[in-house]
Amino acid sequence: MVVHMRHTRAHTANRRSHHALKGARFVACKDCGAQHLMHRVCLQCGKYRGRLVIDVLKKKVKATKKAEARKDAKKEVAKVEAKEKKEKETKKK
Ligand SMILES: [Zn+2]
Numbered sequence: 001m002v003v004h005m006r007h008t009r010a011h012t013a014n015r016r017s018h019h020a021l022k023g024a025r026f027v028a029c030k031d032c033g034a035q036h037l038m039h040r041v042c043l044q045c046g047k048y049r050g051r052l053v054i055d056v057l058k059k060k061v062k063a064t065k066k067a068e069a070r071k072d073a074k075k076e077v078a079k080v081e082a083k084e085k086k087e088k089e090t091k092k093k
Helices: 009-016 056-092
Strands: 026-028 035-037
Touching: none
Parallel strands: none
Antiparallel strands: 026 035
């Protein structure tokens, strides 16, 4: 496709004058006072318009359990790697 008409810089700038991004709109939660996005659930208390939508405590417990499991897995990997290193060193001798 061929551009038919030349756009002046002013025309381009005028068109782009509406392209700026606007900042996110935050409001205070009515229940806990924390800042959260408009028309979204408060992630601090899990409520939307006074109604409990997310069980925040349950989610936190699950997240901590997952983090602990990840830590344990990392430790085990480190142990296995250390063992393999030792075996390699003994084989060299
Ligand atoms: Zn809240």
